[in-house]
Amino acid sequence: MISDIPTYDDFADQGTAFLNLAWDTVLDLLLDYEDAEAEEGIIDDEQPEEYWKAAIKPLATAVALVHQGAEFHLKARIALISPYLLITSKASEWPRKSDKQDTSFSSFYIADAQNLIKIHDTVAEPRLSDTIKQLYEKLRLARNKIFHTVDKRLRFSEKEIIQAILEISDELISPQKWTLIRRSYLESIPRSFVWTVHPVGSVLSREMMVVLDLLGAADAKKFFGFNKRQRKYICPNCVSEHRELNIDENPLTAQLSPNKPNSTNLFCFVCRENIPVIRKRCKNIDCKGNVIHEGRDFECLTCFIDHEADEIR
Ligand SMILES: [Zn+2]
Ligand SMILES: [Zn+2]
Structure with missing residues (x-):
């Protein structure tokens, strides 16, 4: 038998954590800038170009995290139908002796990121919207470039990343739930266990x-x-x-x-x-x-x- 079979919650929790970590990165940049505007007396848009230029790498990492978040939420939705749909290799390629002894799910070859939409739309209802399909593909290509090459033209604005997180949350998790998801994430982060007053709200x-x-x-x-x-x-x-x-x-x-x-x-x-x-x-x-x-x-x-x-x- 296959052991350690992941559930919808396993994938969804991990996907939501990735989306929150990407959100952290972008919001830190936005709030730091807002603080500096107030404290340093930045007038209008005096320095934003250098600021956002210095933010290119953190923003690129955030894009990779958003893609990872979407990938896990797609896997979650597929796992809701059956986690075995994620095992896409032929039986001849399954781990040796998987028919003789218990073998962990993670030892099997799991569907590539690029095939998840096809798997999802073949087995799950409703099929995904064109908006989310295009967004997922755009994020997937960007993530590949971030991890495998250095593409100086690759730039995502803070607004595009925020919109991508909200789009994924709305379609792959549940409509208009992001503030609640964000609240429970903030309540679960390490600092909430050491500070008496943890200012989530x-x-x-x-x-x-x-x-x-x-x-x-x-x-x-x-x-x-x-x-x-x-x-x-x-x-x-x-x-x-x-x-x-x-x-x-x-x-x-x-x-x-x-x-x-x-x-x-x-x-x-x-x-x-x-x-x-x-x-x-x-x-x-x-x-x-x-x-x-x-x-x-x-x-x-x-x-x-x-x-x-x-x-x-
Ligand atoms: Zn009044
Ligand atoms: Zn309120």
Whole structure:
């Protein structure tokens, strides 16, 4: 018999780790730049060319990781039907004595990256979209160049890498789940086991704000269900995670859902929670907000001032 047969979860967990490591690389670059802009007083786009030139190698490594992530998620989806579909060699090429003694799955010749889409679309439903097929092929060729040659023309922008991770997450894992996947990854990294306060929520909202700036309106809608043209409100859940770390900033990550004048619900694209609200003018005369958190402090989710219960009823 074949032993150590991998499951969907084995492949998917590994694939998700690769995608997160690629995301780490790109977000470190984006957030470092944002910090430098604030601390060093970089005006507009004074130095970005040198900055991104120095980032070519880390970005190339991130591309290879994204490809690896997609490859493992394809293997996961195939394994869901049957992991044996991944053994593509003829029986005559199987390990010696595999019919006489238990042989580990890893001793068999496993399908090449370039054949995974064909295997997937032959056995699994639905077939993959043209978008993901083209993206996978582009990443696969780039990865081969990164590992086997030095191609100076090979360049991926930080935006392309982010879009690729989100595209893979949406189609090969589940639509609009990246923030949740990212949160559980951040909760599992080594530092979360040694720091008493591990700022998962605030790291996540900071990452998502910078990604939102980078992406166009269509991508923000597709990957996060966030409408860049719609009014933004403070998310009280994300605020409380910020306060644990004494961060004063109020993350504007929530929007009315549905977007109606009398809507009494907000949805935050970072914590993926619905927040009940009361539609009443804020008492702060300088604030035009009329969306009040239906919670203990009745905070205005525009200026974050508290209200007494009798002020909003
Ligand atoms: Zn939130
Ligand atoms: Zn207000």
